[in-house]
Amino acid sequence: xxxxxxxxxxxxxxxxxxxxxxxxxxxxxxxxxxxxxxxxxxxxxxxxxxxxxxxxxxxxxxxxxxxxxxxxxxxxxxxxxxxxxxxxxxxxxxxxxxxxxxxxxxxxxxxxxxxxxxxxxxxxxxx
Amino acid sequence: xxxxxxxxxxxxxxxxxxxxxxxxxxxxxxxxxxxxxxxxxxxxxxxxxxxxxxxxxxxxxxxxxxxxxxxxxxxxxxxxxxxxxxxxxxxxxxxxxxxxxxxxxxxxxxxxxxxxxxxxxxxxxxxxxxxxxxxxxxxxxxxxxxxxxxxxxxxxxxxxxxxxxxxxxxxxxxxxxxxxxxxxxxxxxxxxxxxxxxxxxxxxxxxxxxxxxxxxxxxxxxxxxxxxx
Numbered sequence: 001x002x003x004x005x006x007x008x009x010x011x012x013x014x015x016x017x018x019x020x021x022x023x024x025x026x027x028x029x030x031x032x033x034x035x036x037x038x039x040x041x042x043x044x045x046x047x048x049x050x051x052x053x054x055x056x057x058x059x060x061x062x063x064x065x066x067x068x069x070x071x072x073x074x075x076x077x078x079x080x081x082x083x084x085x086x087x088x089x090x091x092x093x094x095x096x097x098x099x100x101x102x103x104x105x106x107x108x109x110x111x112x113x114x115x116x117x118x119x120x121x122x123x124x125x126x127x
Numbered sequence: 128x129x130x131x132x133x134x135x136x137x138x139x140x141x142x143x144x145x146x147x148x149x150x151x152x153x154x155x156x157x158x159x160x161x162x163x164x165x166x167x168x169x170x171x172x173x174x175x176x177x178x179x180x181x182x183x184x185x186x187x188x189x190x191x192x193x194x195x196x197x198x199x200x201x202x203x204x205x206x207x208x209x210x211x212x213x214x215x216x217x218x219x220x221x222x223x224x225x226x227x228x229x230x231x232x233x234x235x236x237x238x239x240x241x242x243x244x245x246x247x248x249x250x251x252x253x254x255x256x257x258x259x260x261x262x263x264x265x266x267x268x269x270x271x272x273x274x275x276x277x278x279x280x281x282x283x284x285x286x287x288x289x290x291x292x293x294x295x296x297x298x299x300x301x302x303x304x305x306x307x308x309x310x311x312x313x314x315x316x317x318x319x320x321x322x323x324x325x326x327x328x329x330x331x332x333x334x335x336x337x338x339x340x341x342x343x344x345x346x347x348x349x350x351x352x353x354x355x356x
Binding site: 040108 | 141142145161162163166167170171174175181184185188189191192194195196197198199200201202203204205206207208210216218219220222223224226227228230231234235238239242244248252255256258259260261264274275277278279281282283284285286287290291294295298300302304305306308309310311312313314316317319320323330334336338341342345346
């Protein structure tokens with residue numbers, strides 16, 4: 001019974017993905033269907049059109065094994081080996097260096113702005 | 128008949144390898160043994176050993192791939208449950224994502240261009256920190272190769288998952304906010320699957336960062352491309 005409920009909820013979430021993809025195609029929104037579906041579910045939850053309990057256990061099941069859904073995409077890397085031979089192998093360290101610069105900058109900026117805002121709030125509370 | 132066996136065979140293979148790798152990861156908790164990486168490697172090794180082309184694997188693989196859409200939709204739940212946190216931290220989130228997203232595109236293009244790669248390759252690397260479907264759209268828009276962009280997106284995601292733990296700890300970027308935003312901006316959905324390990328707050332921050340980054344990236348990507356060419 002429990003698993004049936006989860007399956008129905010997953011089907012429901014799939015429906016949002018389909019609607020999102022349809023909106024993407026129809027209105028040429030520059031976001032993929034899955035992200036439009038995410039925004040739709042988030043909006044529907046925030047406006048109480050959708051109750052959390054209608055989708056939560058299905059969503060939780062999907063998220064608990066999220067990495068497996070990327071496997072078909074990551075395995076595709078085997079077809080692109082030739083791009084990364086010879087000089088092309090440089091593209092891998094370039095991607096990695098740029099990825100960590102991105103991570104470091106994003107992380108540092110959000111963390112330090114949050115700290116500064118917290119401090120300001122503390123000071124105004126003290127005065 | 129053979130098609131049915133291939134389809135179910137590859138679905139079962141993927142699930143079996145994934146669960147075996149998950150058990151391994153739980154037993155030996157080393158960051159570079161995350162299931163997404165070990166499973167990918169084991170499956171590629173199996174395919175290469177038995178001389179099976181990727182296209183054949185995808186008879187089964189496509190069914191797992193189809194669930195990626197609703198799985199990404201599911202990220203709305205941690206997002207919704209952590210709405211107070213997100214509202215409270217709106218300025219740090221937006222600024223961090225915007226600057227991070229620009230850093231990702233500019234440094235990728237600049238490094239690849241300096242190394243003397245062709246314009247097509249350089250522009251394919253531009254959207255690498257953005258989630259695959261959008262990265263491919265941006266690549267088309269700026270004149271890169273979409274399939275190759277998808278590969279860079281995966282390299283960014285995998286290297287992030289592999290090393291982020293050490294990197295963030297070393298630079299003391301290990302607050303909830305720092306981890307969530309850093310992973311989401313630099314390593315999109317693959318990194319978000321890692322952020323879930325830290326907790327619901329990190330997961331929601333990472334999904335927000337990924338989504339915002341996709342929006343900023345599709346708006347700013349073409350401008351960055353113009354800046355360099």
